[in-house]
Amino acid sequence: MTANQAQFLIRSMCEVFGVSRSGFYAWGDRSPCNRAVEDAALSQRITAIHTASHQTYGAPRIHAELRENGTAVGRKRVARLMKASGLAGVSRRRSARTTIRDDRVRPASDLVDRNFYADAPNRLWVADITYIPTWAGFLYLAVVLDAFSRRIVGWSMANNLKTQVVVDAMNMALAQRRPTNVIHHSDQGSQYTSVAFGLRCKEANVRPSMGSVGDAYDNAMCESFFATLECELLDRRKFPTKAEARMAVFSFIEGCYNPGRRHSALGYKSPIEYERSVKAASQSPSP
Secondary structure (H helix, E strand, C coil): CHHHCCCCCHHHHHHHHCCCHHHHHHHHHCCCCHHHHHHHHHHHHHHHHHHHCCCCCCHHHHHHHHHHCCCCCCHHHHHHHHHHCCCCCCCCCCCCCCCCECCCCCCCCCCCCCCCCCCCCCCEEEEEEEEEEECCEEEEEEEEEECCCCEEEEEEEECCCCCHHHHHHHHHHHHHHCCCCCEEEECCEHHHHCHHHHHHHHHCCCEEEECCCCCHHHHHHHHHHHHHHHHHCHHHCCCCCHHHHHHHHHHHHHHHHHHHCCEHHHCCECHHHHHHHHHHHHHCCCC
8 A cells, every 4th residue: 555655545545455544554653573673684684695695595505604694594484585585596407518438448447336425535536527608619617526525626727628628627636635545536538538637647646437428427516516607607697708707717616616605415514614614523622
């Protein structure tokens, strides 16, 4: 009625809706209830978190963010307030495959067998390649992901799909993590079955592992990261140049995903936060 009082008489609308004019005016003068005040304040916080996530977080991750910051609230209430404010997270879609098998070479054995559980960092890395579309052509991204925390520990971008892009990604992971006897799991793409990549693995004491052909489940963890990258960045932006795409991907990995992107599999912690919390728990004295 308040929204339409410029078009219709209050008296007429009261008659239509079967309410008294005195009741309507009393309602208008009444202060909002405590619940409404709390909802308004909570909606502002939800909007701020949603904006900070680049409009990607849905109710579960916003709920986790609120709880970690000391706000006790139910997930259904968060979902209700998000719907009322017109807020929603983004949904994933499958990313394209970019690696091609070379039948002339023998792939490494599968040391993982779809068991992507790792009880500590640098026990199991998974790797893959995807493409970044730009107006100037494709840019290719190779990543190395630690299965323990879902953290991207190595990555590299190139204008082509030559072996060097995956070697550079692994070199970054080696420099940052300095592992001993880590398993590096990938598909059977020609980059990973190449002599150059095999020699680098041997030199660094990395154990190469490769899944079966044409089975996304054999590298589902990397596929999941690429789906996140696609729906939270690539589907939402267009890149006129490859330089702009490089900066955006760098910002997403090191500025958003690793330090801040919450994972349900990690108790809604980010990869870096999860590693820190596990390390702190292992160093605390036992009771």
